[in-house]
Amino acid sequence: MSGTTAPTPESPDFDQSLWAKANFSQEYRDNADHYIQDRHELLRLLKSFYRAFAKKTHGTRVCDLGCGDGVLCQQLLQEDPSIEATLVDGSPQMLSAARTRLVDFPQIHTRQQSFEEWMQSSTDLDPFDFIVSSFAIHHLHLPDKARLFQSISDRLSEGGWFLNIDTVFSDEPGFTDWYYQAWQEWVNERDAKLRLKGAFSTIARKARLNPDNKLSPLEVQLETLRAAGFHKVECHYKNGLFVIYAGQKQG
Numbered sequence: 001m002s003g004t005t006a007p008t009p010e011s012p013d014f015d016q017s018l019w020a021k022a023n024f025s026q027e028y029r030d031n032a033d034h035y036i037q038d039r040h041e042l043l044r045l046l047k048s049f050y051r052a053f054a055k056k057t058h059g060t061r062v063c064d065l066g067c068g069d070g071v072l073c074q075q076l077l078q079e080d081p082s083i084e085a086t087l088v089d090g091s092p093q094m095l096s097a098a099r100t101r102l103v104d105f106p107q108i109h110t111r112q113q114s115f116e117e118w119m120q121s122s123t124d125l126d127p128f129d130f131i132v133s134s135f136a137i138h139h140l141h142l143p144d145k146a147r148l149f150q151s152i153s154d155r156l157s158e159g160g161w162f163l164n165i166d167t168v169f170s171d172e173p174g175f176t177d178w179y180y181q182a183w184q185e186w187v188n189e190r191d192a193k194l195r196l197k198g199a200f201s202t203i204a205r206k207a208r209l210n211p212d213n214k215l216s217p218l219e220v221q222l223e224t225l226r227a228a229g230f231h232k233v234e235c236h237y238k239n240g241l242f243v244i245y246a247g248q249k250q251g
Contacts, residue, residue, distance in 0.1 A: 066136025070098030179240035
């Protein structure tokens, strides 16, 4: 999640967004560790969840929606090299970076598609056992999130899992104010430790003011998942704005 984001590669306005520019995509890839609070912990929990719930004996079929530079799939492939992965993103620069990152894993497929295009397309690669997304779905309005959740359910095998790493609002406005403040404090502490000279000193404020960041309350999103046919819906990690939640398609 970048404080300077415009519509993501997953949004209907991608072609008019900053994400369509190669230099912007590169800047995000270079600085994601500075933007995303506790990024390494989020990735650790992703791998732990995969081991505990989603991993098949061999050839688990995984789809990463809004894959960016492929870091999520890289983590999962390091955990289980037999994964058959499909990476979806609207940015050719991001997909190129993902292919470079995953060059040692021949069993991956890439698709240049927005969320809207993915929902409307047909593919011979699904159903999937595990669909993941990271810091992309918060760019959709709630009705579009609901449509996407339903499409994800439709493309999962029975008993398959969906996991989302993202940012959310609180139901309490006062907590949301504090969450942005706490995020900026984390960024500032990292800035001082790494001597970044205040490079990201306004990131939280910019993210909050950016109209393309369409965060929804966590509980609303969990209920929207249930309405799409998921059960065992749970938030497994929350630190201010940053969350991991998941649900299983009923068999």
